[in-house]
Amino acid sequence: MPGPSAPRRTVLKGAALAGTAGLAAAACSTESKLGHAETPTPTAPVDLGAADAVPVGGARLYREERLVVSCPAEGEYKAFSAQCTHAGCLLEKLEGTVGDCPCHGSKFDVTTGKALRGPATVPLPAVPVTAKGGKLIAGPQG
Template identity: 75%
Template sequence: MSGQSTRRTVLKGAALAGAAGLGVAACSTDSNLGHAQNPVPTAPVELGAPSEVPVGTAKLFREQRVLVHCPAEGQYKAFSAQCTHAGCLLDKIEKNEGNCPCHGSRFDVTTGKALQGPATVPLPEVPVRVENGKLIAGPKA
């Protein structure tokens, strides 16, 4: 029995070490995005053409860590694409829900609201606008 107990202890320790490694990776620093506690752009970030987000859809701009929803022609709403549970980057959007691959949290891409845990805090809203034919996230320069 002590062999099983020791094995379980080792496996639990390995799982915790792996989770700790994920947390460190998820909280990496980016000069425009801050860190997991402030995952919104702190400087203007170019996303792409407004036509990339048709009315009624949302698009995940993974590299810039922003998701953008277009509720009506010429209107855009943006949120951080970092999960509010552990800071992992959302990986896809399905049926107006953003998915976190780390622990299964899901978010409403139209409101940022956490729909499925472990996340309970909504995604932070990010200012977004169209300038010179491009979607720009973050504060004005």
């Protein structure tokens, strides 16, 4: 005899969907209120090693440090966070001066930080970088 309460199967489906929604929300927890991932920058200077490891006219991905550094001209360096501004995934590889995000296919110009293909629309945050004694130092300069 059917009663006013929901059938057990409906209740279980609802509970499963609620759990899935919670996981989806947790997966996107790196997104800010602006709709893009928070990308932390170094709070202390980071020694990236030899400056000549970054080719002139090219770029190098420093995965462990979560940075990408380009060298537009001899002795000139630019650094950006290597975390995608869409969901915070780490750029996986560089094709020339284009960084690829493996999570959703965003692409970035690593010489300017500009998002070239979405879903990311926000550029990669710039990180201060200098060459001192033949080494690259990223982060705050003291």
